[in-house]
Structure formats: C-alpha cells, structure tokens
Amino acid sequence: xxxxxxxxxxxxxxxxxxxxxxxxxxxxxxxxxxxxxxxxxxxxxxxxxxxxxxxxxxxxxxxxxxxxxxxxxxxxxxxxxxxxxxxxxxxxxxxxxxxxxxxxxxxxxxxxxxxxxxxxxxxxxxxxxxxxxxxxxxxxxxxxxxxxxxxxxxxxxxxxxxxxxxxxxxxxxxxxxxxxxxxxxxxxxxxxxxxxxxxxxxxxxxxxxxxxxxxxxxxxxxxxxxxxxxxxxxxxxxxxxxxxxxxxxxxxxxxxxxxxxxxxxxxxxxxxxxxxxxxxxxxxxxxxxxxx
Amino acid sequence: xxxxxxxxxxxxxxxxxxxxxxxxxxxxxxxxxxxxxxxxxxxxxxxxxxxxxxxxxxxxxxxxxxxxxxxxxxxxxxxxxxxxxxxxxxxxxxxxxxxxxxxxxxxxxxxxxxxxxxxxxxxxxxxxxxxxxxxxxxxxxxxxxxxxxxxxxxxxxxxxxxxxxxxxxxxxxxxxxxxxxxxxxxxxxxxxxxxxxxxxxxxxxxxxxxxxxxxxxxxxxxxxxxxxxxxxxxxxxxxxxxxxxxxxxxxxxxxxxxxxxxxxxxxxxxxxxxxxxxxxxxxxxxxxxxxxxxxxxxxxxxxxxxxxxx
Amino acid sequence: xxxxxxxxxxxxxxxxxxxxxxxxxxxxxxxxxxxxxxxxxxxxxxxxxxxxxxxxxxxxxxxxxxxxxxxxxxxxxxxxxxxxxxxxxxxxxxxxxxxxxxxxxxxxxxxxxxxxxxxxxxxxxxxxxxxxxxxxxxxxxxxxxxxxxxxxxxxxxxxxxxxxxxxxxxxxxxxxxxxxxxxxxxxxxxxxxxxxxxxxxxxxxxxxxxxxxxxxxxxxxxxxxxxxxxxxxxxxxxxxxxxxxxxxxxxxxxxxxxxxxxxxxxxxxxxxxxxxxxxxxxxxxxxxxxxxxxxxxxxxxxxxxxxxxxxxxxxxxxxxxxxxx
Numbered sequence: 001x002x003x004x005x006x007x008x009x010x011x012x013x014x015x016x017x018x019x020x021x022x023x024x025x026x027x028x029x030x031x032x033x034x035x036x037x038x039x040x041x042x043x044x045x046x047x048x049x050x051x052x053x054x055x056x057x058x059x060x061x062x063x064x065x066x067x068x069x070x071x072x073x074x075x076x077x078x079x080x081x082x083x084x085x086x087x088x089x090x091x092x093x094x095x096x097x098x099x100x101x102x103x104x105x106x107x108x109x110x111x112x113x114x115x116x117x118x119x120x121x122x123x124x125x126x127x128x129x130x131x132x133x134x135x136x137x138x139x140x141x142x143x144x145x146x147x148x149x150x151x152x153x154x155x156x157x158x159x160x161x162x163x164x165x166x167x168x169x170x171x172x173x174x175x176x177x178x179x180x181x182x183x184x185x186x187x188x189x190x191x192x193x194x195x196x197x198x199x200x201x202x203x204x205x206x207x208x209x210x211x212x213x214x215x216x217x218x219x220x221x222x223x224x225x226x227x228x229x230x231x232x233x234x235x236x237x238x239x240x241x242x243x244x245x246x247x248x249x250x251x252x253x254x255x256x257x258x259x260x261x262x263x264x265x266x267x268x269x270x271x272x273x274x275x276x277x278x279x280x281x282x283x284x285x286x287x288x289x290x291x292x
Numbered sequence: 293x294x295x296x297x298x299x300x301x302x303x304x305x306x307x308x309x310x311x312x313x314x315x316x317x318x319x320x321x322x323x324x325x326x327x328x329x330x331x332x333x334x335x336x337x338x339x340x341x342x343x344x345x346x347x348x349x350x351x352x353x354x355x356x357x358x359x360x361x362x363x364x365x366x367x368x369x370x371x372x373x374x375x376x377x378x379x380x381x382x383x384x385x386x387x388x389x390x391x392x393x394x395x396x397x398x399x400x401x402x403x404x405x406x407x408x409x410x411x412x413x414x415x416x417x418x419x420x421x422x423x424x425x426x427x428x429x430x431x432x433x434x435x436x437x438x439x440x441x442x443x444x445x446x447x448x449x450x451x452x453x454x455x456x457x458x459x460x461x462x463x464x465x466x467x468x469x470x471x472x473x474x475x476x477x478x479x480x481x482x483x484x485x486x487x488x489x490x491x492x493x494x495x496x497x498x499x500x501x502x503x504x505x506x507x508x509x510x511x512x513x514x515x516x517x518x519x520x521x522x523x524x525x526x527x528x529x530x531x532x533x534x535x536x537x538x539x540x541x542x543x544x545x546x547x548x549x550x551x552x553x554x555x556x557x558x559x560x561x562x563x564x565x566x567x568x569x570x571x572x573x574x575x576x577x578x579x580x581x582x583x584x585x586x587x588x589x590x591x592x593x594x595x596x597x598x599x600x601x602x
Numbered sequence: 603x604x605x606x607x608x609x610x611x612x613x614x615x616x617x618x619x620x621x622x623x624x625x626x627x628x629x630x631x632x633x634x635x636x637x638x639x640x641x642x643x644x645x646x647x648x649x650x651x652x653x654x655x656x657x658x659x660x661x662x663x664x665x666x667x668x669x670x671x672x673x674x675x676x677x678x679x680x681x682x683x684x685x686x687x688x689x690x691x692x693x694x695x696x697x698x699x700x701x702x703x704x705x706x707x708x709x710x711x712x713x714x715x716x717x718x719x720x721x722x723x724x725x726x727x728x729x730x731x732x733x734x735x736x737x738x739x740x741x742x743x744x745x746x747x748x749x750x751x752x753x754x755x756x757x758x759x760x761x762x763x764x765x766x767x768x769x770x771x772x773x774x775x776x777x778x779x780x781x782x783x784x785x786x787x788x789x790x791x792x793x794x795x796x797x798x799x800x801x802x803x804x805x806x807x808x809x810x811x812x813x814x815x816x817x818x819x820x821x822x823x824x825x826x827x828x829x830x831x832x833x834x835x836x837x838x839x840x841x842x843x844x845x846x847x848x849x850x851x852x853x854x855x856x857x858x859x860x861x862x863x864x865x866x867x868x869x870x871x872x873x874x875x876x877x878x879x880x881x882x883x884x885x886x887x888x889x890x891x892x893x894x895x896x897x898x899x900x901x902x903x904x905x906x907x908x909x910x911x912x913x914x915x916x917x918x919x920x921x922x923x924x925x926x927x
Contacts, residue, residue: 495699495701495704495705499697499705500718501660501688501691502692502696502697502699503719504688504689504690504693504719504722505718505719506722509722513718514707517709518709592708593711593756594708594754594756
C-alpha cells in the first residue's frame with residue numbers, strides 16, 4: 001500500500017533526528033503516566049478527605065505519618081506534588097487533545113467546505129476566520145473563559161473557539177490549491193459525487209499541513225489552559241491543573257518554598273517542549289521546499 | 293467594530309449583575325435603588341446599549357463602576373506603562389531575533405545554530421507566565437538583584453509618567469519586558485531561520501553568487517528584503533499577542549498597566565471598563581492589520597498596481 | 603589561434619549522497635577559444651549543468667570537484683580559495699540561468715540588482731554604476747532602458763527578462779559566459795531572437811560562450827562547436843556543422859534522429875531505447891552500451907577517445923563517415 005510505504009519512509013527520516021525521537025519518547029511516556037496516573041501516584045489529589053493538612057508545605061523528601069515519602073514536597077493543602085503533577089498532566093493532556101481534536105474537525109470542515117463551495121459561503125466564512133485570526137488566541141480564550149465561568153467543558157469550548165480558525169485557514173488554503181489542480185477536474189468528469197471527490201481526493205492531500213498545525217495547536221492549547229488556570233479562570237481549584245498548582249505556589253516562592261511552583265512548571269515545560277519538538281520535525285519533513 | 297461592541301456588551305452583562313459587587317447585598321434597598329438609577333442599570337438592555345453607543349461617539353466610555361471616575365481617565369493613566377512594556381519587548385525581540393534567526397538559517401548545522409534553535413523552542417513553548425515565575429525566582433528570590441514587582445520611579449514626559457526615563461525604572465522594567473519578549477523573540481528567530489534556510493537553496497541566491505556577490509551582501513540585500521514580508525506579518529500579529537500577554541505578565545509583576553486593569557475588572561465585574569478595554573484593543577488590532585496591509589504593498593512590488601511592461 | 607580562453611582537463615564532480623556516490627561529471631575535458639560558442643548537449647542527468655556549475659565553483663554540497671583542472675586565461679580555478687573564486691565570478695566568468703523569474707529577485711529593482719553586481723567587484727560611483735547598467739541594457743536590446751531600469755522583474759515580459767539576465771552577465775565584460783538552458787523557458791520565436799542576439803554579442807565583444815542545453819536543435823543555431831555529453835562524460839565533440847551532418851557516436855545519431863523535424867509526417871518518432879543511466883550506478887565499460895544498437899562484447903571496456911582532425915569521439919563502433927574526410 002502506498003500509504004504504508006510512505007509512512008515507513010517517513011519514520012525512517014524521522015528516526016534520523018535523535019532529539020525528535022527522544023521528544024517523541026517523552027510524549028509517549030507522559031501519555032502513559034497520565035493515563036495510568038492512579039497507578040503511579042500514591043495519593044489522589046482530588047480527594048480532599050485524604051489530604052493531611054499537617055503535611056502542608058513540606059519540602060521534598062519529607063516523610064509523612066503513613067511512611068510515604070513526598071518526593072517533591074507538598075503544597076498548601078497537603079497534596080503530594082508528585083501525585084498532583086501526574087493528575088495535572090492528565091488534565092492538561094485531556095484538555096489539549098480534546099480541544100485540539102474538536103478544533104481540528106470543525107476548523108477543517110469549515111475550511112474545506114468554504115474552499116469547495118466557493119462563492120458567498122466562502123467569502124463569509126473566510127472573512128470571519130481572518131477577522132478572528134487577527135486576535136491573539138490568549139485574549140479570545142481569556143474573554144470567553146471569563147464569560148463562561150470555570151469548568152472543564154467551558155474551558156474546552158473557549159479553547160476550541162480560540163483555535164479552530166487556524167485549522168480553518170490551513171484547510172482552506174490547501175483545499176483551494178488542490179481544487180484548482182487538474183486531477184480534481186478529471187475526477188469531476190467521472191461519476192464520483194462531489195462528496196466523494198472531497199473525501200477521497202482533496203482531503204487526503206490536506207492531511208500533512210493539518211497534522212503540523214494540530215501538533216502546534218495541541219501544545220498551544222495546553223499552554224493556554226495552564227495560563228488561564230494560572231489566572232484563576234479555567235479549571236476550578238478542586239481539580240488543579242498544572243497552571244493552578246503553579247499559581248497556588250507562586251505566593252510561597254518568595255519565602256523560599258519553591259517546590260510548589262517550580263516542579264509543576266518543569267513538568268509543564270517538558271510536556272510542551274516535547275510536543276513542539278516532535279511537531280517541528282514533522283513540519284520539516286513535510287516541507288517540500290527543503291528537499292534538495 | 294459595531295458587532296464587536298455589541299457582542300462585548302451583551303457578554304459582559306450576562307456574566308453577572310454588577311450591582312451585587314458594588315454594594316453588599318445586605319445594604320439598604322433604598323441605596324440599591326439609587327445606585328441602580330445612577331448607573332442606568334434599571335433600563336432595558338437595548339436602551340443601555342444605545343445610550344452607550346451615543347456616549348461612545350462622543351468619546352465618553354462611561355464611568356467605571358469601581359473607580360467612580362470616567363473610564364477613559366482610568367485607562368489613560370495606565371496605558372503608558374503597558375506601552376513601554378510592549379514597545380521595548382517587541383523592539384528587542386525583533387532586532388535581536390531576526391539576525392539570530394538569519395545566522396541559524398545560514399549555518400543550520402553549526403553548534404551555535406542548534407543552540408539558538410534550542411533556545412527558541414523553549415521560549416516559544418514555555419507559557420509566558422511560567423517564564424515570569426522563573427525569572428522572579430532566579431533574579432529576585434535567589435539572586436536578589438532585581439525587584440519582583442512594581443514599577444519603580446517614573447519621570448514625567450509629554451503628559452504621562454514613564455519609567456524608562458529613570459534608572460530605577462529600568463530595574464523594574466527589565467524582568468517584565470524580558471518576560472514578554474521571549475515569545476516574540478523565539479518566533480522571530482524561527483521565522484528568520486526558516487525563511488533564510490529556504491532561500492539559500494533557491495536559484496535567486498545561486499545567481500547572486502554567480503555574479504560574485506559576497507555572502508554578507510547576499511544576506512543583507514537579497515535575503516533580508518525577501519524575508520521581511522513574512523516578518524512584518526508576524527510583527528503585526530505579535531503586537532496584538534504582546535498586548536494580550538501583557539495581561540499575564542502585568543499580573544505576575546504587579547505592573548500597573550492596562551493588562552492588570554482588565555484582570556481586576558473582570559474579577560470585579562466593572563462593566564464599563566471591560567467594554568472600553570475590549571473596544572480599544574479591537575480598534576488597535578484592526579489598525580495594526582491595516583498598517584500591515586499597507587506595509588505589504590510597500591515591501592512586495594508585485595502587489596502594487598502594475599505598470600505594464602514592454 | 604592563441605592559447606584557449608578556457609581549458610578544462612579531466613574534470614570530475616561527484617555527489618556524496620546517502621544513496622551512493624553520484625558521478626555527475628566523470629572525466630570531462632574541453633577547450634574554448636576566444637569568441638567561440640561551444641554547445642554542451644545532453645539529456646537530463648547527463649551532467650551538462652553540473653559541468654557548468656563546476657566551472658563557476660557553484661557546486662552545492664554534498665557535491666564537490668574531486669579531480670581535474672580548470673584553467674581560465676591562465677588561472678587555475680581549482681586551486682583557488684572560496685574568496686578568490688568569488689572575486690572571479692561575475693568578473694571573468696559569468697552565468698545565465700534558465701528561468702529569470704526564479705533567479706531575479708522579485709522584490710528588488712533591476713537597477714538595484716545590477717548595481718549590487720557591479721559593487722561586488724570594486725568601487726564605483728553611484729552614477730557611474732547606473733550609467734554602466736543602462737549601457738549594458740541597451741546593448742542587449744531593452745528599449746527605453748533609462749526608464750525601465752527602475753522597474754521590477756515582474757514588469758518585464760519573459761523574453762525581456764532573459765535579456766536582463768544576459769545584461770547582468772555582461773556587466774563586467776567576462777571572458778566566458780556559461781548559459782544553462784537559457785532559452786528553454788521561452789517561446790520559440792523569442793528563442794530565435796535571443797539566439798541571434800547572442801551571436802551578435804559574440805561577434806561584437808569577443809566573449810566566449812558555453813551553451814548548455816538538452817535541445818540539440820537550438821544548440822545548432824548558436825554554437826560553433828558541439829560537445830555531446832552522456833553519463834557524465836563527453837561522448838562526441840566537433841564543429842557543429844560537421845557533427846550534425848555526420849555524427850560518429852550512435853548516441854548523437856539517436857538524438858538527431860529523434861528530432862521531430864527528422865521524422866516523416868505521419869510516422870512514429872524515432873526513440874532511443876532505454877533510459878538515461880543512474881549516476882550512482884553507471885554501467886561498466888561504455889556508458890551508452892546498454893542502449894546502443896551497435897554494442898557487442900568489446901563494449902564492456904571503456905572506449906578511449908579517438909581524435910581525427912578537429913573531431914573526437916568515444917566509441918568502439920563509431921558510425922561510418924558519410925563523406926570520407
């Protein structure tokens with residue numbers, strides 16, 4: 001199958017960049033950790049009953065009454081930072097992937113539809129998209145989040161609204177370019193329905209740039225979510241994401257209790273950088289203009 | 293713009309009843325009624341909106357719920373602070389980022405280039421707020437050399453207070469400006485690098501070399517001019533993004549600009565202020581986009597109205 | 603005739619790729635006299651363009667010149683450092699590329715691009731530079747050069763753009779100009795104009811040209827001598843008229859027979875069987891043997907160069923001469 005061999009070729013080139021491979025490994029590791037968080041964490045940071053206030057703000061390495069070691073210390077509510085990070089990663093990934101996927105699907109559909117239908121539909125849709133693209137996503141997400149209030153699904157909605165435009169523009173761009181190519185005209189002269197043309201011919205050619213945008217946007221979504229949580233919008237404090245943890249720990253930093261803010265920050269950093277490294281490599285490989 | 297203001301107005305109104313924030317709910321009913329009447333909150337929504345528009349045309353954004361003074365005054369006192377931050381960070385980011393990126397694109401496999409790119413990935417991935425936290429931790433807590441917040445001394449110039457005119461002001465400016473600039477710096481580096489790398493493989497550069505131009509000349513005249521088109525686009529976008537991210541940075545560093553103002557206003561449901569901020573910011577973005585479009589035609593002669601050739 | 607302007611001896615340029623070593627140019631020798639136009643003909647993959655680039659030192663990695671000598675008016679180019687080579691490029695040896703839309707910078711005026719080329723080789727005053735550019739543009743037949751010099755490339759038609767490219771090559775009055783598929787992207791009628799222009803320039807200025815092309819028909823219109831390349835080496839060489847009328851190498855014969863003008867109307871076009879060899883995996887012995895209708899056991903050994911009067915060829919079984927020379 002052509003798809004299989006090109007995938008194999010893609011992987012072979014990808015393997016050459018050791019940093020990207022390492023990054024991919026990190027992403028997979030984080031995924032595993034996040035999905036299996038309950039296995040790796042020895043404490044459920046959301047279960048308030050389990051938290052021991054006497055253990056609050058303990059430095060890394062402190063031993064609790066139960067004999068468990070708080071490897072990364074505890075926060076103001078007595079949560080073990082390590083466990084909180086794991087659950088926080090889980091939330092970050094969940095939100096990033098869900099909002100990314102929804103934005104991908106809605107944005108691409110919109111973009112491809114606009115490109116294929118043309119005319120008025122296209123003008124209206126693309127003008128709206130362009131208008132939205134001139135606003136930085138952080139501001140959009142901020143305002144929408146503030147309006148909708150705290151909560152996971154409100155946050156996802158805010159992120160989707162902030163991000164779908166990127167997918168729409170990329171999809172529209174590729175679809176337009178493909179549409180005017182000769183093979184589409186050839187296909188149109190056959191009995192394949194317009195929907196068939198879109199799905200079997202145009203869409204597959206749109207995948208490469210969309211994948212690149214997707215990786216960037218997932219990383220961006222995670223970053224945005226953390227920023228919003230940090231500012232107090234976004235997720236409620238009972239379900240702390242990495243952003244909330246950093247925010248909570250901020251005030252303690254000046255008195256030297258750095259671990260409450262820094263370690264969640266490091267975890268966030270590793271996740272986002274890893275995703276971006278992988279995305280970078282994918283983008284470089286899919287860029288035809290860099291091939292000698 | 294009209295659409296924008298309508299959306300904002302309705303949105304903010306839907307968030308919560310500002311009255312409950314202004315007056316404690318246990319207050320006397322009579323006082324409540326007075327305040328409601330004063331701010332016109334008893335009128336139907338559409339009426340409030342049209343009054344708002346009417347005043348808007350005259351430049352009157354209404355009075356802040358929280359501060360009790362005209363909104364424009366409040367905003368205007370805070371604008372210089374944010375302006376300093378935005379200009380300094382954008383300026384440094386571009387002036388530093390483009391040459392660094394060009395170098396990285398010219399020698400993509402060198403150790404220096406890899407270091408630059410590694411740095412840019414960090415600057416671009418790490419959320420701004422966390423860089424801020426880190427900066428404060430390193431320089432204020434750990435090393436103790438720079439202040440952790442506030443604006444420091446200011447000097448009066450052309451009707452406003454500026455902190456870049458004082459030495460102490462610079463000490464306070466450094467960290468927040470650095471904080472915001474990281475993101476744009478990284479983007480500029482990556483953009484310049486990508487553009488340069490692609491261009492070096494083109495026939496245009498080959499021909500320039502065939503004519504005996506030095507590499508420096510090629511970079512300065514051919515490459516720079518060609519990559520300036522995407523850079524200008526990004527600059528426009530980054531201006532908007534920087535103004536937006538100023539919200540985060542100003543919160544962390546307690547920098548008294550309009551960013552911090554909006555966060556506080558959202559928390560306090562100061563509707564006129566929120567509305568005014570969003571409208572002003574939308575206006576700014578639209579202006580920036582227009583300017584970028586104009587700059588495009590200046591930079592890319594193919595976009596100008598063509599005079600026919602022979 | 604005094605000693606040649608350009609003398610290339612056993613030039614080899616190889617590309618060191620992951621898939622193997624591509625021997626794009628593998629033992630090419632040629633000479634060029636003052637005021638002579640040498641046509642370099644071959645299919646894609648024959649190494650003709652790489653030969654041109656090698657002469658200018660514009661071979662990009664992973665390629666490099668691995669052996670051979672290039673003497674330009676007495677200067678040995680392969681000995682020169684990058685900096686020294688750059689100083690000669692554009693000054694004593696220049697190049698014209700195939701598609702001026704790709705090689706001219708779209709965001710700079712013609713004036714800017716030309717003056718940059720002038721400044722690269724010495725201090726000139728702004729007005730003197732501008733005057734020189736206008737002079738050269740007029741030489742190549744651009745009307746109203748004084749006004750048009752401030753235009754951008756997209757404001758010129760295809761033929762005019764190529765004239766501008768030619769003008770740029772002539773700025774410093776180089777000894778040799780390499781033209782790589784210079785007319786391939788143009789309409790046939792414009793092609794004819796440009797070729798006439800080139801011949802006139804050669805007459806007037808005494809510049810020598812190496813005209814690289816896959817199209818033997820256009821080459822025949824402009825070249826004094828023709829060298830045919832295949833698989834990285836020259837398989838036949840000689841004065842144009844003689845070579846075209848009376849080729850010795852079967853490949854040359856094949857190229858000529860394949861020309862549409864040679865075919866009887868209504869008949870199939872003649873083709874050369876097979877495809878051009880991969881430069882990584884060149885056949886042992888005679889490189890053309892796999893496709894040659896005249897091959898036999900002898901062809902497993904690489905043929906030596908046979909020279910006769912002013913012609914040369916590499917073949918164990920050359921074609922019979924039409925008229926005995």
